[in-house]
Amino acid sequence: ETGVTQTPRHLVMGMTNKKSLKCEQHLGHNAMYWYKQSAKKPLELMFVYSLEERVENNSVPSRFSPECPNSSHLFLHLHTLQPEDSALYLCASSQEDRNTEAFFGQGTRLTVV
Amino acid sequence: GESVGLHLPTLSVQEGDNSIINCAYSNSASDYFIWYKQESGKGPQFIIDIRSNMDKRQGQRVTVLLNKTVKHLSLQIAATQPGDSAVYFCAENYKGPSGGSNYKLTFGKGTLLTVNP
Numbered sequence: 001e002t003g004v005t006q007t008p009r010h011l012v013m014g015m016t017n018k019k020s021l022k023c024e025q026h027l028g029h030n031a032m033y034w035y036k037q038s039a040k041k042p043l044e045l046m047f048v049y050s051l052e053e054r055v056e057n058n059s060v061p062s063r064f065s066p067e068c069p070n071s072s073h074l075f076l077h078l079h080t081l082q083p084e085d086s087a088l089y090l091c092a093s094s095q096e097d098r099n100t101e102a103f104f105g106q107g108t109r110l111t112v113v
Numbered sequence: 114g115e116s117v118g119l120h121l122p123t124l125s126v127q128e129g130d131n132s133i134i135n136c137a138y139s140n141s142a143s144d145y146f147i148w149y150k151q152e153s154g155k156g157p158q159f160i161i162d163i164r165s166n167m168d169k170r171q172g173q174r175v176t177v178l179l180n181k182t183v184k185h186l187s188l189q190i191a192a193t194q195p196g197d198s199a200v201y202f203c204a205e206n207y208k209g210p211s212g213g214s215n216y217k218l219t220f221g222k223g224t225l226l227t228v229n230p
Contacts, residue, residue, distance in 0.1 A: 002156070042221060042223070045218070104156035105156050106154075
C-alpha cells in the first residue's frame with residue numbers, strides 16, 4: 001500500500017466509449033502525475049499537476065483529458081480512444097518542492113477494443 | 114509490417130549472487146536520482162535514492178552508485194533472492210528549463226532481473 005489508490009484496476013472499453021480513470025492520494029502531497037506504460041517502452045509522462053494547476057502536458061492527444069479538482073484527486077477522462085492507447089496507466093504523487101520520490105498507484109490496465 | 118520496439122535489457126542471476134543493474138541518465142542538470150522496482154501487475158515501488166552531492170548510498174541489501182562524470186547510475190543488490198525478480202527502473206529528477214520549483218521525473222527503459230533458485 002503506497003498511499004496512492006487507482007480505480008478501476010482493469011478497464012476494457014470500445015473506441016466510441018467515454019470512461020474515466022480515478023486516482024486518490026492520502027499522502028498530503030501537492031503534485032500528481034499521469035504516466036503511460038506500454039510494453040517495451042519507458043514510462044511516459046503524460047500530465048503533471050502542481051497545486052491543482054496543470055504544469056506539464058507532454059503532447060498528449062486531446063482524447064485524453066485530465067482533471068484535478070483538488071490536491072488529493074486526479075482523473076483521466078478518456079474519449080474515442082484507439083487500440084494503440086491500450087496500456088497501463090499509472091498515477092503518482094509527490095511533494096514537489098522537496099524534490100523527493102514519487103509514490104505510484106497500482107495502475108489501471110486499459111484495453112481498447 | 115514489422116513493429117519495432119525497445120528490447121528490455123535482462124539480467125539473470127543465481128539466488129544468493131550479487132546483482133548489478135546499470136543505468137545511463139541523460140541530463141547533466143539532474144540533481145536527484147531514484148531506483149524503482151516494478152513487479153508484474155503492480156506499480157513502481159521506491160527502492161533507494163541519491164542526490165547529486167553524493168556518489169554512494171547504502172540501504173538494506175541495496176547500494177546505489179552515482180558517477181556524474183559519465184552520467185551513470187548503478188544499483189547493487191546483495192545476496193539476490195527470488196523475490197527480487199522484477200523490472201528495475203532508474204529515474205532522474207531535474208527542474209524544468211524555466212527553473213522554479215517544478216521538477217520533472219524521467220524514467221529509463223528498465224532492466225528485467227530474473228533470479229534463478
